[in-house]
Amino acid sequence: MTRQADVVVIGGGQAGLAAGYHLRRLGLDFIILDAQAEAGGAWQHAWDSLHLFSPAAYSSLPGRPMPVQLGEVYPDAGHVVGYLTEYERRYDLPVRRPVRVTGVHQDGEFLRVETDMGVWRARAVISATGTWWRPFLPAVPGxxxxxxxxxxxxxxxxxxxxxxxxxxxxxxxxxxxxxxxxxxxxxxxxxxxxxxxxxLADDIDGRALFDTATARRRALEEDRTDTGGVASLGxxxxxxxxxxxxxxxxxxxxxxxxxxxxxxxxxxxxxxxxxxxxxxCTGFRPALSHLAPLQLRGRRGHIATTGTRAVDEQRLHLLGYGDWTGPASATLIGVGRPARDAAREVAGMLRA
CATH class of the missing domain: 3.50.50.60 (FAD/NAD(P)-binding domain)
Structure with a gap:
């Protein structure tokens, strides 16, 4: 079965929901495809004691402040799952799950999104699959x-x-x-x-890190001295x-x-x-195997982007993979701005 939408968002975690919020505000026809059985993205799979780096007030997606968790300065992962679940309902975001995307292909004026539940044809795709699903293990001898x-x-x-x-x-x-x-x-x-x-200094939390990452982005955009960003702090x-x-x-x-x-x-x-x-605890790599059919990766496996848009495929945006696709875009507080920018670019392209 083949269906069609102006925009297909791949991934229903925090980045995909932020994209959906802005696409909804712009009045676009879109669908969010999420491989998980339930709402909450990677947060539902975190270890028991995991807490955010920032208070709830500084850990929100666009449009909806995260409620305070009683008894906690820094909300735990379960609270984040509840927030993302409620966010999805509040904005009536069209999430279909579980749907696993197996490949994105060029198909004339469309991008063809193949899944285990059928095929979607889209005029634009926003990939927001994150990194949690691709853990990295170093090649240590023995x-x-x-x-x-x-x-x-x-x-x-x-x-x-x-x-x-x-x-x-x-x-x-x-x-x-x-x-x-x-x-x-x-x-x-x-x-x-x-x-x-x-x-880092004991008084630095996620809000300060976001501000630091944003200041670095502005400095680079204005050809000023590189501040070093978050890496300069610890x-x-x-x-x-x-x-x-x-x-x-x-x-x-x-x-x-x-x-x-x-x-x-x-x-x-x-x-x-x-x-x-x-x-x-050796980190992650972007989960991008579904984009392999587009053959966009360079020699080091990196997809060249301008902002969130793929340089060699104007209909594709990548969102939420870290500084590569926007300052602090792998965080709750940081993903809102690049999600807005991606949605606006997609809208501009579709309406041109």
Whole structure:
């Protein structure tokens, strides 16, 4: 069965909903296709203790402030799922789920969106699939030899699953620090990072990070000196659990090991640490396999964009993949502006 819409949005998480909000305001005919069975995007799959970096007032999608969560300064993932679910209902966004997009193809004046539930023909496509669905695992020698349990951030849920075990957490970003802090009290923890952890000042939260990213974008647009953006401040937001574990002396990082063996990890000087489990908090890559038929990737696998629009396919916009497609666009507070810009460009193209 083939159906048609002016715009197909691929992904019904925060980026897809923000796009839908602006497309609705512009009066466009659109559909949002989401592979998940329920609303809430990747937040519904997060670990139990995950909280936002910012208070609710600074974690909102366009048009609808996030309500305060009682008893919490920084809302937890469950609260975010509830907010996204209510946001989708409030604006009556046309989300169809579960629908998995398998490929986007050029089809004359249309883009053909093939799914496991049929085909859509669209005059424009906004890809908003995020990164959660494509975890990255580094090619560390001996990884296949380790006899214990290995998992990525996406599979971690609770310290209860590792109580009393020897656990290696790998990664010096926010997820690594938060999961290491989660495990710091009930496990024999080793936290391994490529470089010494860089904690941001304790008073910096997501709102300050968004402002910093925005200031960098403006400086670059105006040909002023690059401020360095968020990277100039540090790598880890000191949310309360991370701060508590750090201040208690339980969050000390070891250098990155050079290989694994059957029993654990090995450092360059031959030092070994036995382990029952290794948790790889080693980041993500954009989930873009559905765009492969368009053959837009360069030699490094990157799709060239101007703002959110693909340079080599004017009918395609990419939204919510990080600074690549808009400052802080992988965050709740940051996705609103690039979503608005993408919707306006799509509207301009369709009405030309």
């Amino acid at each position: 990884r296949a030899d380790f006899s214990g349990r290995q998992l990525h951030t996406v599979e971690y849920r609770s310290p209860r699953d590792f109580a009393g075990q020897r656990v290696i957490v790998v990664g010096g970003g926010n997820s690594g620090a938060q999961i290491a802090a989660d495990l710091a009290y009930d496990t024999d923890l080793t936290w391994a990072t490529q470089r010494p952890p860089r904690f 790598d880890i937001v000191a949310v309360p659990p991370v701060r508590a574990a750090r201040d208690a002396g339980r969050l000390k990082a070891a250098p990155m090991f050079v290989r694994l063996d059957r029993d654990g990890v090995v450092w360059a000087d031959g030092t070994r640490a036995p382990a029952d489990a290794i948790i790889w």
